Amino acid sequence: MYIVASFYYSTSLEKCLNEIEDYGIKREYILALPLDKKRKNGRITDTINHSDEISTLDLSAFLGSILMFFGGVYGFILPWGPIIWGLIGLATGGITGLLITYLTKKRNFKRISKQKTSEVFVMIYGTQEDTKKIIEILWDNDALGVSKVEL
Amino acid sequence: MRDLEDHSRRKLVAMDSKTINTLALRSPWATAWFSFLFPGFGHFLVDGTILSAILITMEFFVNTVSKLNLLIFYTLIGEFEKAKAVTDIHWVFIYITLFVFCIWDSYRRCVENNRQYLLAVKEYSRIEVMKITPTGMHKLDKRNPTVAAFWSFLYPGLGAVYLQKLPSVIFGFSWMFLVAHFSNLLDGIFYTLIGDFSKAKEVLKPQWFLYLPSIYAFKIYSSYVDALQINKIFDMEQYRFLKENYQSCKFPMPLK
Numbered sequence: 001m002y003i004v005a006s007f008y009y010s011t012s013l014e015k016c017l018n019e020i021e022d023y024g025i026k027r028e029y030i031l032a033l034p035l036d037k038k039r040k041n042g043r044i045t046d047t048i049n050h051s052d053e054i055s056t057l058d059l060s061a062f063l064g065s066i067l068m069f070f071g072g073v074y075g076f077i078l079p080w081g082p083i084i085w086g087l088i089g090l091a092t093g094g095i096t097g098l099l100i101t102y103l104t105k106k107r108n109f110k111r112i113s114k115q116k117t118s119e120v121f122v123m124i125y126g127t128q129e130d131t132k133k134i135i136e137i138l139w140d141n142d143a144l145g146v147s148k149v150e151l
Numbered sequence: 152m153r154d155l156e157d158h159s160r161r162k163l164v165a166m167d168s169k170t171i172n173t174l175a176l177r178s179p180w181a182t183a184w185f186s187f188l189f190p191g192f193g194h195f196l197v198d199g200t201i202l203s204a205i206l207i208t209m210e211f212f213v214n215t216v217s218k219l220n221l222l223i224f225y226t227l228i229g230e231f232e233k234a235k236a237v238t239d240i241h242w243v244f245i246y247i248t249l250f251v252f253c254i255w256d257s258y259r260r261c262v263e264n265n266r267q268y269l270l271a272v273k274e275y276s277r278i279e280v281m282k283i284t285p286t287g288m289h290k291l292d293k294r295n296p297t298v299a300a301f302w303s304f305l306y307p308g309l310g311a312v313y314l315q316k317l318p319s320v321i322f323g324f325s326w327m328f329l330v331a332h333f334s335n336l337l338d339g340i341f342y343t344l345i346g347d348f349s350k351a352k353e354v355l356k357p358q359w360f361l362y363l364p365s366i367y368a369f370k371i372y373s374s375y376v377d378a379l380q381i382n383k384i385f386d387m388e389q390y391r392f393l394k395e396n397y398q399s400c401k402f403p404m405p406l407k
Contacts, residue, residue, distance in 0.1 A: 028401040065367075068368060072360060083339055125402065
């Protein structure tokens with residue numbers, strides 16, 4: 001009997017594997033398959049997530065900071081004062097930046113949201129009697145999906 | 152592999168019980184932009200260390216004594232005579248050197264760091280998951296970048312507490328104390344909230360108030376990208392752990 005589950009990279013995944021071992025499944029009977037993340041092809045989102053120089057937040061930070069500064073300056077002569085105009089500047093700049101990034105890189109954004117489904121697969125070999133308990137442990141520790149196969 | 156000595160030449164992350172510093176891929180243009188906003192911030196983004204704190208202190212000092220923010224303020228609202236009168240020429244020239252150097256140097260450092268990063272990820276350097284000492288505890292764990300950015304927006308420095316980056320916490324808090332005190336920020340917020348805008352304009356000091364946009368933008372941005380990087384390192388560490396410990400050749404594969 002095989003049980004397959006998928007997870008995000010997380011501490012609860014390690015806790016889960018630990019609990020399954022405690023329950024009595026040998027480590028040799030647990031197979032974890034951490035998935036490589038797609039690189040290169042997805043020229044996008046956060047600089048740091050992917051090896052490129054384009055980030056979702058770069059333009060927002062640029063526009064947000066400059067407009068907040070102008071809001072602060074001209075707020076001293078405009079009716080509502082520098083604090084309100086500064087915040088308006090920050091919000092306008094930040095949102096405009098995000099919108100422009102989103103519109104110009106729409107395709108990539110979609111690809112990223114698709115990618116984020118699962119990150120690790122775990123396959124466990126156990127007897128029929130163990131199955132129920134193992135599935136319970138998996139669900140208790142934030143498994144994204146669980147499946148049972150008889151081969 | 153775990154028990155063997157770590158022979159890697161380049162490290163991705165250094166962590167102790169109080170702080171964490173990570174090598175990361177950053178955009179050189181964003182780095183240069185933050186140096187433009189506030190000399191020293193670019194260095195903070197790339198290296199995150201004491202060096203940038205010295206530059207930032209320098210900038211605070213020179214900007215304040217030369218009244219540079221006031222110069223920019225009066226120039227932008229069109230009162231050129233006042234702008235000329237208020238500035239201390241004596242100090243402005245030092246500022247210019249510092250300013251140009253910081254932009255150039257942070258850009259250069261960022262490009263260098265990106266190269267080192269691409270080499271470092273290929274090496275199997277040991278990543279520690281936890282450090283605990285009598286004075287503090289630090290765990291490598293997933294952080295939510297949006298939450299980090301949000302707390303930084305409410306009070307610059309809190310995002311760094313969430314991420315447990317000690318230098319950012321210390322400097323974030325001290326800048327904010329200084330700036331909020333000397334600009335009369337809180338009085339300004341109070342008068343703005345009760346609707347007395349002319350009083351708000353009167354109490355707020357442009358010289359100090361105009362530090363705030365760069366501090367806010369920088370703190371929000373840096374806590375967001377730092378959180379992403381910490382998550383990425385966490386993933387990397389767990390990936391290696393699973394490959395080493397949960398891929399036994401004895402696993403009974405369905406088809407043999």
